[in-house]
Amino acid sequence: MFACALAGPCLAWSTVSLTGQVVAVDADLGLLHVQPDEVLTSDGQPRTDLEAVRATFFLGDPGLASVADGQGDLVPIEAVRTGWVVQAEITPPATGQPLGTVARLAVSAPPDAPRLPPLGFLYGDGLPQPECAALSLTFPILGGRDWSDNYLAAYSTGPHNGLDIPAPKLTPLLAPFDGLVVLRRTPSSVGGPYTVVFRAADGHTVLYTHLNDDEPGTTSGLGGEQYAFAPFLRQGARVTAGELVGWVGDSGRATGPHLHLETRLPDGSVVSPVEAVAAATVVSEPRVVPRAVGL
Ligand SMILES: [Zn+2]
CATH class of the missing domain: 2.70.70.10 (Glucose Permease (Domain IIA))
Structure with a gap:
């Protein structure tokens, strides 16, 4: 679900690894803005054109956005601070598309920064352990509504x-x-x-x-x-x-x-x-x- 856009002029993409710093965080939109310090192609060549522009990472949907700390834990976007080091690997988008995809993304969160609890942390509240089953729902809006399928639009x-x-x-x-x-x-x-x-x-x-x-x-x-x-x-x-x-x-x-x-x-x-x-x-x-x- 990660996506990445590099602002600036139209750029020819190739797979790159990026090292940079967090310069701004927009928790409401799930966006992490990063100023690259170094961008290297897969064969180690610097991409100075990409180093000159900010990268914007989309970390997820409202309320759930988080980023890996490189140690296997997730940091909620609200806890991310400017100045943290970012390492990312970006794979090329399809021809003509503005968004690349992010194969790997991690920030240098200090040990005392909050981490998200591991999945399943709430089952202690008397609920049984998860078992996979079909999802059965009450319609989320009173009285029902008409809708059309725009999933993955x-x-x-x-x-x-x-x-x-x-x-x-x-x-x-x-x-x-x-x-x-x-x-x-x-x-x-x-x-x-x-x-x-x-x-x-x-x-x-x-x-x-x-x-x-x-x-x-x-x-x-x-x-x-x-x-x-x-x-x-x-x-x-x-x-x-x-x-x-x-x-x-x-x-x-x-x-x-x-x-x-x-x-x-x-x-x-x-x-x-x-x-x-x-x-x-x-x-x-x-x-x-x-x-x-x-x-
Ligand atoms: Zn929607």
């Missing part, structure tokens, strides 16, 4: 890893299955995407993004968490299939209100959500789950 930032389901702003979003909230992300700046990720007992995860960021009746972008997420929704919270978890919106880079939904296998690899969404159970009333009030 070729967009300018790379292949579209999810499915877009249009719906009016503030339409209720429902939990896709019984599981846990493994990530609830509020953008660090106005206009960024509100995102939530659920994990099922079998290890599948479902990501929702572009949740509402507006005050009702406005396009202010100032709605805050109260108009994006259901009040109980916290990282680590349990959810029940069909329960209200938030509201449709257009936060982040969205051309109109819709839900962007992604599904991943227990090993973290992206899988098509089309079959599961097509077979999902549509519900017309959110499931009411009694919850304690307070801490």
